Amino acid sequence: MEVTIIAETTGDALHPVTAQLVGAACSMGGAPTVICPGGIGTSEASTISGVTKVISAEGECFGTFDSGAWADALSPLCEGVVMTSSSAHGREVLAQIAAIRNIPIIQDATGLENGIRVTRPIYSGKAIETSVVSPPCAITVRQNAFESPGSDGNAGISTVNNSSNIGVAVKEALAKASERLDVAEADIIISGGRGMGDPSNFSHLYEIADIVGAAVGASRAAVDTWDEIPHGMQVGQTGKTVNPSLYIAVGISGAIQHLAGMRSSKYIVAINKDADAPIFGVADYGIVSTWEDALPPLKEEFAKL
Secondary structure (H helix, E strand, O other), rough: OOOEEEEEEEEEEOOHHHHHHHHHHHHHHEEEEEEEEEEOOHHHHHHOOOEEEEEEEEEEHHHOHHHHHHHEEEEEEOEEEEEOOOOHHHHHHHHHHHHHOOOEEEOOOOOOEEOEEEEEOOOOEEEEEEEEOOOOEEEEEEEOOOOOOOOOOOOOHHHHHHHHHOOOOOOOOOOEEEEEEEOOOEEEEEEHHHHHHHHHHHHHHHHHHHHHHHEEEOOHHHHOOOOOHHHHEEEOOEEOOOOOEEEEEEEEOOOOHHHHOOOOOEEEEEOOEEEEOOOHHOOOEEEEEOOOHHHHHHHHHHHOO
């Protein structure tokens, strides 16, 4: 089965989810080709176990993200099952590629089997949908849903330059306020709620996040209460659905809208002074404490790792 994976990048390197996409493709018997937009990460992609070929897609359009220009450039290179991460960029590009190629698309897959049998959460994680689709088709895959294969591959690399075929007119992207991880991409997330008392207290969460390479999230209550906490940090039904290996909830009571966005995390640690807080109902480990008492020893233990 032919599978085309559009690599996800971060800075000048591959994002770890690219290897997870290869693992997802191999789990359903696919022989994946990895396309690296802008030529970023081609050497690294060629070493991922299971990859049969790497295409370095080069051209002016890849200097700045523009989903329409990227889709026009990448669509002719795609064959069979086309896969991306379910990140904001991945979903946007793949939806446009699916429209160009007139193929069906399934978003946010968490399970793949031969056939192609696709499972994904629906209704904010309250139910699991199973679909069967035939190639050609497009599938976005949720981060951390699949294991990464090894790195003993040696796939060949070819280069395709689209500069002469595509006219590109893009605006300069707005500079990011920081280089911190987005909660939708992170493997570890520490989130704060209104129980933090004041937005300035989120600095304690950032200190811990910097130690373990985590992203900092927030509940809707915190986002709605404080202008200093941007909507982009919100985890929940009306924010971002996350699936990290470790989710730490601090001062979050656990409204159903928040639980819908994080309950699929592999391990959940909850810190709340209210022993009856709903968050403890989904937590693997619960600490009944104020954040002031719990965070210092938590930071100390993480620093030892």
